[in-house]
Amino acid sequence: MERFYTLVFIAGIGCFAIAFLLSMIFPWMSLESYHGMEYQTLAQLARQPSKEFVQLSEQFPESFREHYGDVNSESYAKALARGRDVYVGQACWHCHSQYVRVVSNEHVRWGPPSSAQEYQNALNQPHLWGTRRVGPDLAREGGKKTNDWHIAHFINPKSVVPHSVMPPYPFYFDERGVPDADGIALVTYLQWLGTVQAGIPVAERVTP
């Protein structure tokens, strides 16, 4: 049994292949083929700009026009993709999870439990579920708080959540609180989270 070829082909490749089949190909097949889930591209996701995106364009017209031009599905797609890039680049997802489980009263705190379909899109490739919640889950964040809340929170989290341990991100905003391209993108992305789900996210019943 412990010969070179057995080790390479049975232990090395064989055992890996079994696991690959059972824990990757099977879930993939049952999710995509069996449940017939549709993949949504970025353009499909961004077809209808969110009202928060429109508000950003009205509130910060100069910065918005400089970086994103007019409000339309292209500029919305651009902001969403860039917002996700910043979110990944700054490792936000290592302290904020993005999935609501059906246990531990998470549906009460954050909203409807996550379903597989809502992750079947370009902004979840790769997914950003995370494995740690230092801060709250963000899967149902969109629309819960105003743009102003998010901007104040990014500039100084303690100004709105006194016991927050989140680091401030003041460099995405100028001294008057006007967001730059990354700041607009980040707020747009956060306000998008959870809006794929058919139901409108329920308001958080527990204060943040």
Add this chain to the structure above:
Amino acid sequence: MSATQASAPTGESLVNYRLIKAHLFAAGVALSISMIAGFLYALQFVGYYPLGHDNWMLTPGHMRLVHTNMAAYGWLVNGFTAMLYYVVPRLTGKQVLSDRLGQLIFWTWQLILALSIVGYLTDKAQAIEWGETPTGFRPGTWEMNYVPVDLLVVIGAVLVIVQFMVPIYRAREQKFYVTLWYFTAGLVWLALTYLMGNIMPEWMLPGAAGAATTGLFIHDLVGLYVTPMGWGLMYFFVPLILKKPIWSHSLSVIGFWALAFFYPLGGVHHFLISPIPDYVEFGAITTTIAIEVVVTTVVVNFFMTLRGRWSALRSSLAIRWFYVGAVYYFITCLQCAFQVTWMFQKVIHFTDWVVGHAHLIMFGVFTFWLFGVIEWLWPRVCRREWYSQSLRAWHFWLWSVGVLIMFLDLMIAGLVHGYMQRDLNDWSDILRMSEPFWWVRAFSGAMTLAGLFCQLFNMYMTAKVGAAYEEDRHYVPANAD
């Protein structure tokens, strides 16, 4: 062939100590960077982040990326590669493929590490936990935004595999010792795991199916690269230092094949109670519990080997690192068998419990085993004896106690967090509850950091002014008890 035969002095001439020294040096630097970054990140949690928040590159989030990835790709890969340069030639009786290739491997990996750090600090990380090495492309597209470090990692891994698989292949007619089973399979798994984890979720599988893959990736990187290297080195060094064969050959056969079969099946347990189909989760839970049985057989085998030589724990610091690591390994895996169930997952997932678990396995087990290897290798590399005995002792105790404090502290913090979350406590109250635990975590991190600096200083002084090397001092005498 038993390990005692393999330790015949003829094997020494096949070993390239210059490459070992280079990799150990790089491993020490990487571990320092990783731990300093981790310590800075821990300070953010208690409100004293020393680098300030005005710079978009030196943010705490980036420190976390540096911390976890330097621990894996800097410290463990360099450390294990140094160990392979010593063990593989001695077990196969063949030199590694080429010393020039060795230099290429060394510089490729250090380039990967440097480019990764720059990538993390400039927002180029990939969204795959523990595989954040930049892809160099905008997510899901072929639009380049950075050096494709992932590709370099694949090249580096393939070079490592060629370097060590060739001597193993050349020795294929011999009967392989158990260490070589682990190394042969582990090197094959390394390449497959990295390719799967970094390519499939990024370009092929979105959402939940991708999550199953990244769960499998995190898991396989630990289980199919780090664990085989770790147990491989344990099976080699413990009998070598004790001058005594391993207790049971049958148990080592069971341990190896059960690891090969069960371990990779558990990957999805990183995302339980999630949109991944339940039957996949149940499979992962069952096999993870099965692994606990396997682990018990291996740990029993090692403790039976030590029977009659308990004094080795006093006389050989390497043996002490190995066995304290083995105890921590058993604790971690016992914890696995419980925490993988839905009953525990409800409470402990997303909390500090998981962080404590990860620290115990990476810093408490595999790092301990590598320190044991360094205890053995560094005097050989330098041809000098250790400079300071008390620094060695400080290093050991600061780590053993520090890691244990961190583990217990985070485990308790995680449980309380989990219950508070379930009971719908205000999120701010959870943070206020956690703060004292985070202070203890930062303190225990400082302890291990201090221990590391003791060791690095000792290594430096050993290389410079250590006494002349004596081969016999490093074995444990047979009649010690």
